[in-house]
Amino acid sequence: MKVTAMIVNKEVFLRLSEAAIGIVALIIGGLLYIGYRSDCLLMFDWFQNLGLSNVINSFRAETNGQSVYEWVRNSLPAGLWLFSYMFIIDSVWGKEKNHISMFFLYLLPTVAIVSELMQYIKILPGTFDMLDMLSYILAVLLYLLIKKL
Amino acid sequence: MKTKSIISFLILLLFAILGSGSFTEGELKIFGIMIVVAVIVGIVMGLLNASDDKEAAERLQKNREEELKAKTEAYNNQMQQFLTLNGTPDKTIILEKLDLSSEIHVYEKSKKVFVLGKEYAFKDVISCTFSDSPRIVKGKITAVTKSKNGSVIGRSIVGDVVAGPAGAIIGGVTAKKNTEYIQEDDKTIHDYTVIINMNSISDPIIRIHTGEKGRLTNEIVGLMNVIISRK
Numbered sequence: 001m002k003v004t005a006m007i008v009n010k011e012v013f014l015r016l017s018e019a020a021i022g023i024v025a026l027i028i029g030g031l032l033y034i035g036y037r038s039d040c041l042l043m044f045d046w047f048q049n050l051g052l053s054n055v056i057n058s059f060r061a062e063t064n065g066q067s068v069y070e071w072v073r074n075s076l077p078a079g080l081w082l083f084s085y086m087f088i089i090d091s092v093w094g095k096e097k098n099h100i101s102m103f104f105l106y107l108l109p110t111v112a113i114v115s116e117l118m119q120y121i122k123i124l125p126g127t128f129d130m131l132d133m134l135s136y137i138l139a140v141l142l143y144l145l146i147k148k149l
Numbered sequence: 150m151k152t153k154s155i156i157s158f159l160i161l162l163l164f165a166i167l168g169s170g171s172f173t174e175g176e177l178k179i180f181g182i183m184i185v186v187a188v189i190v191g192i193v194m195g196l197l198n199a200s201d202d203k204e205a206a207e208r209l210q211k212n213r214e215e216e217l218k219a220k221t222e223a224y225n226n227q228m229q230q231f232l233t234l235n236g237t238p239d240k241t242i243i244l245e246k247l248d249l250s251s252e253i254h255v256y257e258k259s260k261k262v263f264v265l266g267k268e269y270a271f272k273d274v275i276s277c278t279f280s281d282s283p284r285i286v287k288g289k290i291t292a293v294t295k296s297k298n299g300s301v302i303g304r305s306i307v308g309d310v311v312a313g314p315a316g317a318i319i320g321g322v323t324a325k326k327n328t329e330y331i332q333e334d335d336k337t338i339h340d341y342t343v344i345i346n347m348n349s350i351s352d353p354i355i356r357i358h359t360g361e362k363g364r365l366t367n368e369i370v371g372l373m374n375v376i377i378s379r380k
Contacts, residue, residue: 026167030167042169081164081167081168084164085160085161085164088160089157089160089161092153092156092157092160093153093157096153100153100154100157101153101157103191104154104157104158104160104161107161107187107188107191108161108164108165108168110187111184111187112168
């Protein structure tokens with residue numbers, strides 16, 4: 001029996017959507033970092049090594065005059081990075097839930113939150129930032145909330 | 150799962166690198182160490198879990214073997230007593246292994262039959278028939294996507310059109326192409342039950358569920374019909 005029809009698989013569509021959400025979140029976070037953060041971060045050394053300095057500098061020049069909220073510049077990219085990671089990992093595993101998928105899903109959020117806590121108790125170098133911590137927690141909560149819907 | 154684990158690991162690595170770009174030199178080392186430690190802990194946990202699973206599987210297998218051994222011994226003892234009491238049957242049908250109450254034994258000379266552990270005289274068997282509650286399983290579907298010029302550019306997948314979730318589907322909806330689905334024949338899964346009508350007020354009907362076993366069903370019905378004709 002031959003049937004000519006286009007059937008869209010819900011699960012594949014959902015997984016692709018999750019991956020797309022993750023990539024978009026990562027791009028937004030990345031652009032915020034490149035455009036608004038101090039150039040003493042490691043990534044700017046990498047861009048220089050890759051010969052991308054001109055492109056990056058012209059992009060930074062574009063964003064130079066624009067003012068954005070402190071938390072958008074400093075904390076939102078971190079939250080988007082974590083949010084993006086969780087969505088992309090989730091798109092890899094789909095409906096398959098086991099201890100390995102859970103391990104990968106929550107590894108980076110755990111490391112991020114623990115490292116922020118360790119900065120608070122001065123075990124790690126760097127400055128503890130409550131907004132960073134909140135953005136990590138919000139990223140995880142937002143992921144869980146969207147997954148519940 | 151292995152492929153997904155490798156992909157997940159690569160994604161983790163990519164995000165760790167991306168994340169490390171937002172650090173200064175000193176912070177980076179610590180972040181890197183934390184990621185490495187977390188991955189090692191994860192691998193060790195995975196290995197420990199796998200070892201636990203293996204031990205549990207071995208224990209389960211051993212328990213099953215012991216249970217089977219005990220069941221076999223008990224069955225052999227029961228069977229020995231049964232044979233001592235009734236002699237060797239002329240015909241035996243085993244419905245379930247190692248369970249005397251799931252067998253049919255026929256004694257032609259003494260005109261008696263043991264059905265599911267109960268003894269009946271031939272004359273008590275009034276009639277025998279069977280019922281079937283079949284279900285239909287839809288045939289698998291293979292889908293092939295072809296481009297306009299006829300070359301296969303898609304992929305094939307297997308699914309159940311009606312059952313849905315696992316169902317068929319094709320990604321890549323952008324290009325103009327034609328998808329053809331070829332469905333295998335539907336399968337009928339039988340679910341037989343033999344129904345024996347006995348001359349008994351308390352238990353007039355004996356139901357023997359034989360499931361998909363058509364041959365066994367025929368054998369029991371045939372045997373009962375012979376008994377009815379000889380009562």
